Amino acid sequence: MKKWECSVCGYVHEGEEPPEKCPVCGAGPDKFFEVTAVVEGAAQDGIPDDDTVEERSTGFIAMLNDHMVKNHLHPISVHSPNGIVPIAVVFFIIAVVFKVSSLETAALFNMIAVFLSMPVVILSGYVTWQKKYQGVSTSVFKVKIVASVVAVTVLAVLIIWKLIQPDVLVVASSARWVFLMLSLLLLGAVGMAGHLGGQLVFSKAKK
Numbered sequence: 001m002k003k004w005e006c007s008v009c010g011y012v013h014e015g016e017e018p019p020e021k022c023p024v025c026g027a028g029p030d031k032f033f034e035v036t037a038v039v040e041g042a043a044q045d046g047i048p049d050d051d052t053v054e055e056r057s058t059g060f061i062a063m064l065n066d067h068m069v070k071n072h073l074h075p076i077s078v079h080s081p082n083g084i085v086p087i088a089v090v091f092f093i094i095a096v097v098f099k100v101s102s103l104e105t106a107a108l109f110n111m112i113a114v115f116l117s118m119p120v121v122i123l124s125g126y127v128t129w130q131k132k133y134q135g136v137s138t139s140v141f142k143v144k145i146v147a148s149v150v151a152v153t154v155l156a157v158l159i160i161w162k163l164i165q166p167d168v169l170v171v172a173s174s175a176r177w178v179f180l181m182l183s184l185l186l187l188g189a190v191g192m193a194g195h196l197g198g199q200l201v202f203s204k205a206k207k
């Protein structure tokens with residue numbers, strides 16, 4: 001049985017032919033190369049080696065980009081939206097159910113913290129996509145980009161809304177359900193981006 005490795009994400013496929021589409025990153029068969037016995041050990045030891053990040057280029061910006069990828073700035077920074085947004089949404093729900101306005105305020109500060117982290121999240125995500133995954137435009141990366149645009153937009157709307165109408169969740173009105181729906185949309189967007197990121201990073205480790 002032949003083995004084929006995806007040159008974008010490192011997924012290894014067994015079979016006579018490379019797969020139509022990489023199940024991890026969505027790259028086409030042209031991105032697969034056959035793994036021979038010599039490099040097999042190296043290809044199976046887990047996540048693609050960060051030392052092999054291509055184009056170790058010169059110049060300050062290029063050096064920053066290299067460090068961003070090598071030191072995992074994207075997976076580090078995504079802990080902000082993925083860790084804080086679920087708590088903020090839980091706070092919003094408790095605020096509605098038990099009419100606790102202090103939790104509403106706490107959740108607003110959570111949202112602002114996440115919003116401020118988004119430039120780092122998006123920039124490091126873009127650089128990692130370009131350098132580590134060759135900037136392939138497969139559905140996996142497109143969904144991640146759309147999810148981040150949705151997340152930033154909804155975050156901005158929720159923060160501005162909350163600043164204009166601080167008690168939106170405590171006062172009984174139909175607007176608060178719209179507000180809650182938007183926060184669930186935000187949760188879905190960061191969850192989807194995080195899920196696909198986990199799929200890319202842990203695709204081989206779990207096998």
Ligand SMILES: [Zn+2]
Nearest residue numbers: 006009022025
């Ligand atoms: Zn792949």
